Amino acid sequence: MKRRINQHTFQSWIRTFKAVCKQLIIPFTIFQAIRTVLFPTTFDVLLLTVFIATALVYHYELI
Known part of the structure; x- marks a missing residue:
């Protein structure tokens, strides 16, 4: 028998993960x-760019 995924639990988990990322992105960016x-280094510049883009997405609530 296939087990069904509870949609409400899954969405709650995603909201919690999003909230944690939202709180931690600014310290990681700094x-x-x-x-x-x-x-x-090239990797550091690319990673900083990704962090800044992620912080802007969370700031302007694009997701």
């Missing part, structure tokens, strides 16, 4: 910016 200034 840390990455400091690290990029001190040790600039």
Whole structure:
């Protein structure tokens, strides 16, 4: 028998994950910016760009 997924539990889990990401993205972005200034590599710049884009998406509530 196939087990059904409870949609309400799944959505609650996604909302919780989104809230945690929303709280942690700014500290990660600040840390990455400091690290990029001190040790600039291509990976650090790309990661900082991803963090900034994610922070802007959460700030303007595009998701």
